[in-house]
Amino acid sequence: MSYQSLRAVTPKKKSPSLPPTDIIYGRSRAMQEIRHRIPLVAQANAPLVLYGESGTGKDVVAQLVHQHSESASGPFVKVSCPAIPSGLLESELFGYEKGAFTGANSSKPGRVEMANGGTLFLDAVSEIEISLQPKLLQLLQDGCFCRIGGLDERAVQLRLICASTRDLMEEVALGRFREDLYFRVNVLSLRMPALRERVEDIPMLVDYFLQDLNRSFDRHAPPLSPTMIRVFQGYHWPGNIRELENLIKRYVVLGSEEAIMSELRAVHEFPFELEIPEDGSSIALKELTKRAVARLERTVILRVLQAHQWNRKKTAAALKISYRALLYKLKEVGIPPSRGIYALPSINHTIPADREAAMQSTSDQDFSSQPQELPAFDE
Numbered sequence: 089m090s091y092q093s094l095r096a097v098t099p100k101k102k103s104p105s106l107p108p109t110d111i112i113y114g115r116s117r118a119m120q121e122i123r124h125r126i127p128l129v130a131q132a133n134a135p136l137v138l139y140g141e142s143g144t145g146k147d148v149v150a151q152l153v154h155q156h157s158e159s160a161s162g163p164f165v166k167v168s169c170p171a172i173p174s175g176l177l178e179s180e181l182f183g184y185e186k187g188a189f190t191g192a193n194s195s196k197p198g199r200v201e202m203a204n205g206g207t208l209f210l211d212a213v214s215e216i217e218i219s220l221q222p223k224l225l226q227l228l229q230d231g232c233f234c235r236i237g238g239l240d241e242r243a244v245q246l247r248l249i250c251a252s253t254r255d256l257m258e259e260v261a262l263g264r265f266r267e268d269l270y271f272r273v274n275v276l277s278l279r280m281p282a283l284r285e286r287v288e289d290i291p292m293l294v295d296y297f298l299q300d301l302n303r304s305f306d307r308h309a310p311p312l313s314p315t316m317i318r319v320f321q322g323y324h325w326p327g328n329i330r331e332l333e334n335l336i337k338r339y340v341v342l343g344s345e346e347a348i349m350s351e352l353r354a355v356h357e358f359p360f361e362l363e364i365p366e367d368g369s370s371i372a373l374k375e376l377t378k379r380a381v382a383r384l385e386r387t388v389i390l391r392v393l394q395a396h397q398w399n400r401k402k403t404a405a406a407l408k409i410s411y412r413a414l415l416y417k418l419k420e421v422g423i424p425p426s427r428g429i430y431a432l433p434s435i436n437h438t439i440p441a442d443r444e445a446a447m448q449s450t451s452d453q454d455f456s457s458q459p460q461e462l463p464a465f466d467e
């Protein structure tokens with residue numbers, strides 16, 4: 089099916105909890121890519137992983153994918169893996185038969201069964217214990233599972249969407265995620281951009297949250313000043329859209345820009361957290377400064393890339409460094425080589441020593457160790 093015909097597919101079911109489509113996608117190039125890819129990914133009906141920092145909209149996109157998929161009329165069942173105690177996750181997912189364990193007074197279907205004919209959304213999939221992963225693997229391989237205490241295999245047809253703030257390949261390397269399961273769940277992937285990578289969308293999001301929250305709280309907080317918007321656009325947003333939404337909520341409730349300005353200014357002057365050990369151990373000033381400079385350099389490069397629509401040749405020229413040097417820098421500071429769809433470590437992610445060493449030793453050739461699904465952006 090061509091992209092054009094896929095684009096014509098309109099969601100069959102609109103969830104009232106989602107913001108309007110134009111707000112969700114905004115104008116930034118990163119989100120236009122997501123908009124472009126959602127119908128393609130949705131129609132493919134293969135397991136999908138949504139990567140991205142917390143608060144970037146993985147839940148929102150999971151629902152959109154479901155709405156665009158062939159099983160849109162079926163259920164959308166979310167399981168927040170870390171919210172369920174590990175001992176209970178198996179029964180929550182796969183259900184149980186009467187007498188399976190103490191307290192199992194009746195049989196109960198799990199979320200997998202509830203998602204039959206629709207979508208199962210596993211949030212924070214990396215948190216599923218390794219001992220439970222084979223059962224998920226079997227479900228993906230054969231579409232079958234057994235309830236706890238049950239002998240009958242039950243078959244289901246569902247679309248699996250997983251979300252992760254962690255790089256699952258790295259979890260595999262660390263022995264926390266099965267490699268065979270990784271290849272089963274990671275057939276398709278989308279990376280949600282951090283809010284700091286789509287600063288051009290901030291004014292629109294602010295307007296939307298302001299109107300929405302004024303209505304919810306029955307307030308009349310006026311639009312934010314241009315200065316405040318500029319501060320917002322320079323802020324690091326570790327909590328992404330959720331943090332922005334909460335900040336606007338505070339503004340609407342407290343009714344004063346000052347109340348939130350003071351909070352942001354402090355961070356704005358120093359746009360990231362210093363990695364000062366909290367356990368009382370010491371760290372050399374030289375090392376601390378080196379890390380701080382690296383973080384600052386990352387922010388600067390990211391901003392210049394954004395200003396040049398992620399065109400790396402133009403960015404290199406603007407920064408008066410060679411193209412090779414820019415590629416090396418991007419690799420060094422952990423910025424994706426394009427805004428394409430990658431499973432990449434977040435800004436706060438510590439790159440394991442072995443990978444870092446590998447990065448240092450390669451020149452400016454292809455430095456993305458992650459599979460790239462679709463072509464990257466311009467040079």
Ligand SMILES: Nc1ncnc2c1ncn2[C@@H]1O[C@H](COP(=O)(O)OP(=O)(O)OP(=O)(O)O)[C@@H](O)[C@H]1O
Binds near residue numbers: 107111251330
């Ligand atoms: N593109 C968007 N436009 C408007 N609001 C959004 C957008 N994306 C997310 N939000 C809002 O931001 C909040 C956080 O979004 P969501 O829960 O989807 O993030 P998440 O990536 O799943 O976070 P977590 O990793 O913590 O689960 C929600 O209130 C959601 O409605």
Ligand SMILES: [Mg+2]
Binds near residue numbers: 146147211251
């Ligand atoms: Mg979520």
